[in-house]
Amino acid sequence: MADIEVRGLTKTFGSVHAVEDVTFTAASGQVTGFLGPNGAGKTTTLRVLLGLERATSGEARIAGQRYEDLVQPRRTVGAVLEASGIHPGRRGRTHLSLLARAAGLPQQRVDQVLEVVQLGAAADRRAGDYSLGMRQRLAIAGALLGEPEVLILDEPTNGLDPAGVRWLRDLLRELAGRGRTVLVSSHLLSEVTQYADRVVIIAGGRLRYTGPVEELAGDGQSFEDAFLRLVDDDKQQEVRR
Template sequence: MSDVSVRGLTKRFGEVHAVEDVTFDAPSGQVTGFLGPNGAGKTTTLRVLLGLEQPNQGSAVIGGRAYRDLPSPRRTVGAVLEASGVHPGRRARTHLRLLARAAGLPHQRVDEVLRIVDLADAAERRAGTYSLGMCQRLAIAGALLGDPEVLILDEPTNGLDPVGVRWLRDLLRELAAEGRTVLVSSHLLAEVTQYADRAVIIAGGRLRYQGPLSGLTENGRSLEDAFFSLVSDQGQTEEVLGR
């Protein structure tokens, strides 16, 4: 399986330093929660990792290769950065079939992922009739089409009801148990504690912590308390690395 490795990543947009010298790992067989306040640089980091932005310095690689150099990207990486992008008049099954055809993936995989995300009974409905939670499930289905080694999700619980949140939690744990690499950006701290093995925290574009989730909750401290300590003005004066 393929690990995610980010080394000295810096990305600027004009005078704005979105990400500055960030280094962390997301190993295979584990769920890594990618945490930080709004504007911390999480989405920018993921966009660089997926080849949608070019870094000013440093690297972000998957299995030792930049995304653009992967021989079969869809079979290596599945990603959801937003749940939109589906034509509202297109049926869910048709949408997934088009994605599969474009990636050279087997036709039968479409029905498999529809069952995984529990949309088999709604596969002939048009995307415009879907709730936000159903759109999230459809987007995740698209990410799973290639049976990827690495899954990268940006705020995947948006729009999910409690049943959907629990379903996603179980799915992430199952995928990690199969040896896959799972990297999930989230702002729901309590939910992250339900599925993550590791945490990466950034604020102001800089790394504040990377390491086992348990390293943040030692001595009875809550993840929320640890998080706010790290991203506060005082916490931002020093990088903290978990071991």
């Protein structure tokens, strides 16, 4: 199994605790939603998980290893932190072909993932002519090239129209159904609850909840109410400090 395990993770920038003692697991065969307000520490956590930042203390592992120790990272992990790292003058197919070549992946995967993300008809257009939603699909295609066991997405619905959001939701459920580990960071609560099995909520860099979606709400309150209560509790604690 290729679970994601974060244990006691702390990341500081000078005197600022971006993430403080965060612990959670994202299991294979499930979609885990990673939720929190802006500035909660979600992206910092993902950057540490993907080896882009070094933890101050604690650890973040994928399939029992740090990202930098993975022998074939693109075959283990596919990730999208932003869709802006695509050269605007490069054609979609060329972009994916270069990624595949750099990772030692077969070129036939390029056409396969283009069909998965429904960009086959636009594959030979320049990325600079793509809409934001199309660039997001192209970035997801790049993440899928290595048929990874783990998929990590940060705000993946950004720029997608309603049909694109539905497509992404179905894709994530399909991947989880095939035993993949899917971790999705988002601020769209109502959307995440439609496809996530479990959620991890952080606020102010600290863990506020981890568990099944259906167990968070209760006693007549909605998921949104419960989320906002957790975030508000965190703000109140900050005021009392």
